[in-house]
Amino acid sequence: MKPPNAKMQVSAVRSGTVIDHLGPRTAFKALKILGIAADATVLIGVNLDSSKLGKKDILKIEGRELTEAEMNKVALLSPQATFSVIRDFKVVKKFSPTLPDTVEGLIRCVNPACITQDPRVTGRFLVAAKKPLKLRCYFCERSMRENEIEFL
Amino acid sequence: MKKNPLLGRDVISMRDFGPAEIRAILDRCRGFENNRKPLLQGKVLANLFFEPSTRTRLSFDSAMKRLGGATIGFSDSISTSISKGESLWDTIRVAEGYCDVMVIRHPAEGSARLAAEATRLPVINGGDGSNQHPTQTLLDLYTLKQRTGRIEGLKVAFVGDLKYGRTVHSLIRSLSHFDARLWLVSPTSLCLPEDFLEDLRDSGTEHHIVDELAAVPDDVDVLYLTRIQKERFVDAIEYERVRNAYQVNPENVARFGAKLTLMHPLPRLNEVHAALDQHPGAAWFDQAHNGVIVRQALLALCLGAA
Numbered sequence: 001m002k003p004p005n006a007k008m009q010v011s012a013v014r015s016g017t018v019i020d021h022l023g024p025r026t027a028f029k030a031l032k033i034l035g036i037a038a039d040a041t042v043l044i045g046v047n048l049d050s051s052k053l054g055k056k057d058i059l060k061i062e063g064r065e066l067t068e069a070e071m072n073k074v075a076l077l078s079p080q081a082t083f084s085v086i087r088d089f090k091v092v093k094k095f096s097p098t099l100p101d102t103v104e105g106l107i108r109c110v111n112p113a114c115i116t117q118d119p120r121v122t123g124r125f126l127v128a129a130k131k132p133l134k135l136r137c138y139f140c141e142r143s144m145r146e147n148e149i150e151f152l
Numbered sequence: 153m154k155k156n157p158l159l160g161r162d163v164i165s166m167r168d169f170g171p172a173e174i175r176a177i178l179d180r181c182r183g184f185e186n187n188r189k190p191l192l193q194g195k196v197l198a199n200l201f202f203e204p205s206t207r208t209r210l211s212f213d214s215a216m217k218r219l220g221g222a223t224i225g226f227s228d229s230i231s232t233s234i235s236k237g238e239s240l241w242d243t244i245r246v247a248e249g250y251c252d253v254m255v256i257r258h259p260a261e262g263s264a265r266l267a268a269e270a271t272r273l274p275v276i277n278g279g280d281g282s283n284q285h286p287t288q289t290l291l292d293l294y295t296l297k298q299r300t301g302r303i304e305g306l307k308v309a310f311v312g313d314l315k316y317g318r319t320v321h322s323l324i325r326s327l328s329h330f331d332a333r334l335w336l337v338s339p340t341s342l343c344l345p346e347d348f349l350e351d352l353r354d355s356g357t358e359h360h361i362v363d364e365l366a367a368v369p370d371d372v373d374v375l376y377l378t379r380i381q382k383e384r385f386v387d388a389i390e391y392e393r394v395r396n397a398y399q400v401n402p403e404n405v406a407r408f409g410a411k412l413t414l415m416h417p418l419p420r421l422n423e424v425h426a427a428l429d430q431h432p433g434a435a436w437f438d439q440a441h442n443g444v445i446v447r448q449a450l451l452a453l454c455l456g457a458a
């Protein structure tokens with residue numbers, strides 16, 4: 001379903017990716033997860049009204065087409081986010097992310113006694129359940145709920 | 153010859169083994185009860201104990217030597233390069249050149265899994281913090297089978313500290329594969345964590361959360377007792393109250409009859425009355441002795457010698 005103002009928002013990007021329906025106040029985290037550089041051209045909308053979510057964030061990233069793997073990463077942060085890939089002001093692809101089976105890095109294990117608290121060790125998490133989201137640390141086996149997930 | 157369930161594998165977590173594999177491993181253990189064949193002659197086990205655990209270490213040492221193998225190792229991280237900041241990964245890669253199989257005991261949870269990733273050699277987890285201690289779980293299951301003749305359909309009551317005891321967590325999860333019926337007897341403050349309760353619900357395992365031994369039915373097959381440690385309590389009076397309330401003695405187990413099996417991972421404090429050593433079902437020393445048998449089987453299987 002298109003939000004009523006979708007056209008206006010999308011038209012602002014020449015070529016790149018628009019992320020809509022991000023959970024409120026998750027836009028900056030999403031940029032961090034995607035590794036969008038500080039000098040990239042990005043329009044950020046925070047706490048916008050949304051008929052679907054109440055409040056939402058929007059990101060418009062100029063000059064970068066996200067891969068499906070990248071978009072799926074954002075699903076960890078905001079499972080209901082939707083993506084539009086834009087070329088020459090036209091939407092060439094719409095994408096609703098699915099959660100990956102495993103996640104490398106990105107997240108800090110909730111367990112303070114976990115071996116991955118050592119900065120030399122990269123964390124790895126298995127998606128144990130998708131709805132509601134439950135991750136399990138591959139190393140210490142501790143499970144984490146959506147509200148416990150902390151991004152690096 | 154039967155298929156080796158551990159060939160080319162590590163023993164890191166009970167999560168890695170399904171019910172058929174657990175049965176296969178326990179079957180293989182039987183053959184080691186009176187084994188004196190030098191199946192592992194010329195092989196070296198590295199006991200990498202980053203924190204002390206005398207019993208686990210001696211048990212692995214004995215198991216390896218009874219199979220004709222040799223052991224090397226250290227028993228804490230103070231005297232090693234670990235204290236100089238060497239990473240676990242590097243320590244394992246170095247040890248790889250010294251041995252054929254490794255046992256790792258480490259306070260950080262997930263350390264054994266990381267060690268297994270670092271080396272092509274088989275790694276056996278000798279306890280990683282409060283996460284897993286699979287050889288303890290397997291020796292418990294082996295003892296259950298030896299005592300009761302089966303591991304399926306047992307009625308088991310776990311008594312005491314169910315919150316912090318990894319031994320209990322891992323055994324409960326394993327028993328959920330085998331149609332167990334469970335009674336979880338603890339003060340509310342030391343109840344089984346929600347994560348494990350959720351797994352029990354998901355697997356459809358019958359379980360009863362109760363706060364006194366009196367709520368356990370007379371026909372239960374096993375009482376699995378645990379240590380109630382003082383450091384788990386802020387209030388010394390509360391600790392005294394709990395440890396007395398959960399003490400098991402000849403009087404309060406009499407109603408379960410002589411067929412009851414009594415288990416405890418040891419070391420014990422006063423949760424078990426000394427007179428219970430005379431109970432026909434007291435299995436704690438068997439558990440300790442079976443530890444050597446089970447570890448012999450695991451070492452031989454991991455090294456493809458059985």
Ligand SMILES: [Zn+2]
Binds near residue numbers: 109114116137140142
């Ligand atoms: Zn962890």
